[in-house]
Amino acid sequence: MSHRPFRFPRRFVGSAAALALLAATAQAHAQACCAATGAVTPGRLALHEDALAGLQGKASSVLGSFDATGRTLASPPGASEIDFEEDLFGAVRFLRRGQAALLVPLVETHRASQGLSEFGGGIGDVNASVRFDFFLAGASRVVPGVAILAGLTFPTGKPPDAAGLGPLATGATGIGAWQGNVGLAIEQVFGPWLVNASAFVAQRLARTAGTGPDAVHERLGAQWTMIVAGAYTFPSGIALALSASYTLEEDATIDGHDTPGTAHRLPALSLSGVLPVGDSWRVQAALFDDLPISGLGLNQPANAGMLVTVLRSWM
Helix, strand or coil: CCCCCCCCHHHHCCCCCCCCCECCCCHHHHHHHHHHHHHHCCCCCCCCCCEEEEEEEEEEEEEEEECCCCCEEECCCCCEEEEEEEEEEEEEEECCCEEEEEEEEEEEEEEEECCEEEEEEEECCCEEEEEEEEECECCCCCCCEEEEEEEEECCCCCCCCCCCCCCCCCCCCCCCCCEEEEEEEEEEEECCEEEEEEEEEEEECCEEECCHHHCEEEECCCEEEEEEEEEEECCCCCEEEEEEEEEEECCCEECCEECCCCCEEEEEEEEEEEEEECCCEEEEEEEEECCCCCCCCECEEEEEEEEEEEEEEEC
């Protein structure tokens, strides 16, 4: 089996893993929720917004990896990988408590190994998502905000088994399979504080990987993601957020049989912030790290990097 490692929740910004909308029952709560939710989820509409569009740039470096036993390993001498991604995304409101979003990524990779150096990339897997808030955080001191989320990822990127990817496969930009996901987000406002807990499950459809006698019928395992986050909004409107995520992916199925040893696990930590620029623009940034702690990860590279987002909203 060959598949590109999943691009854990850094892509959830502006996509199917968007977190819950907050209520604006009090001006202090409205200021906290609008800024804080932007710090946690850049592609999410604030309470007073009807639509937005944004551009996000990301750069990360592979610092090591988790092996099949969960041990952390340093990158071999002379081996390196730097990943880049530029996401164009937008969101629109519907039914007052709902919003729909679309994200189109461009993915590039520079990889070096055993004296070879290569750069490649292209369009990644496009994602469409919707969310609906049944209860709005801040509307009640007892009942938190509750939202359901759903999304569909299209296999528009090149999978790792596609032709013409280069000797180091830097042309691979997607997993090559349709993916559906659903999630639940719960959050509440406490003065200038926003607290969030979310859970998501994603399932990929089966696909044929490779060609000819080497072709196999594979289906990647279900992927579960848990996220907890806390954000604080300052009187100026600037907000900071700290979030922790953990993703688990079950064993893949090859030619109808479970394949032990193909599961994935990945822990991650992110520090992000948002800076409002006038009423319609905001700039957001984040630092992230796949925590290289033995026993927490499995069969995954460990990345660290940063992202910057610029958004324009309409009310």
